[in-house]
Amino acid sequence: MFKTLTKTALILSASLMAHAALAMPVLKPSIVVDTKVVTVGDMFDNAGIHAETALFRSPAPGTVGAVPLTSVHLAAQRAGFTNYDTAGLSQVRVERAGVKIDANFVNQLVNDELINRQLLLEGETAKIRLNTALKGLFADGASDNPVMVLDFEVGPETRTFAARLALSGHKQPLRVDGRIDIMVQAPFITQSISKGEILKLSDIEMRPASEQVIRAQGPVLLEDLVGKSLTRSLRSGSPIRISDVAEPDVINRNDLVTLYFKKGALTLTVKAKALQSAAIDEPVTVLNLMSNKPIQGIVSGAGTVTIPSGPAKIAAAN
Secondary structure, eight states: OHHHHHHHHHHHHHHHHHHHHHHSOEEOSEEEEOSSEEEHHHHEETOGGGTTOEEEEOOOTTOEEEEEHHHHHHHHHHTTOOOOBOTTOSEEEEEEOEEEOSHHHHHHHHHHHHHHTTOSOTTOEEEEEESSOOOSOEEETTSSSSEEEEEEEEETTTTEEEEEEEETTOSSOEEEEEEEEEEEEEEEESSOBOTTOBOOGGGEEEEEEEHHHHHHHOOOOGGGTTTOEESSOBOTTOBOOGGGEEOOEEEOTTOEEEEEEEETTEEEEEEEEESSOEETTOEEEEEETTTTEEEEEEEEETTEEEOTTOHHHHHHHO
């Protein structure tokens, strides 16, 4: 009985010691904070009741610092936190999160302002070009309002903007200005296609393009393109202009076709060979196979040509 109790006590003691070892605070190799102060809980796993105790100030928003182990020891000692595992580390990487103020951020801000002022139509977006580059600028991400727009001016005619922004963590407002390019959805080729090929819906992708360029070339709708033939070869990623497409040929050179003339109940037909390719409603010259004489008509369908000038012309061609 005594031996059993002793063995049980030893097992329980070992279990408690193992649990205590597992629960010991352990220094982290790298941390990311979004506040001005680094706490024990930020720096150590299993920080326990000391988790909210401040150790030292965090770096500036958007920056990274390396804290030597000696500095960690001193800060922890001042906080009354001494029993922990350093995990063999010589330093800790400390990063302060922040809101990056760059061209992309300002671009979204300008879009939001233009939408609020109803200066963008449906399907339009704004693309900006800053007059001065923004480098390494961050606002405090822990703030309820990291960036506040103090002033915003836009010149609809000159396509320019100027804004003054209050950044959390910065004493002086930031002024940004530049030009605005209005972007609209326009069709682009998704893969390289040769001249004469027929466009399918899968060959076309709508992407943002400069509204000024599209206005100069003329707007192009999907229904203007699908099923049409390319008048020139286009490389993948190229924009498609209305001049790049035409109705596809329904008659090819050397095709056998039927000539039709209709007037009232009267219909005359003649077999011929196409001397050129043509699309519907286009003029085409064909060779009358009976008389071996050329005659001109209008393509009315696949393999069919209509003669508009009457039976006299057909008779003359026979």
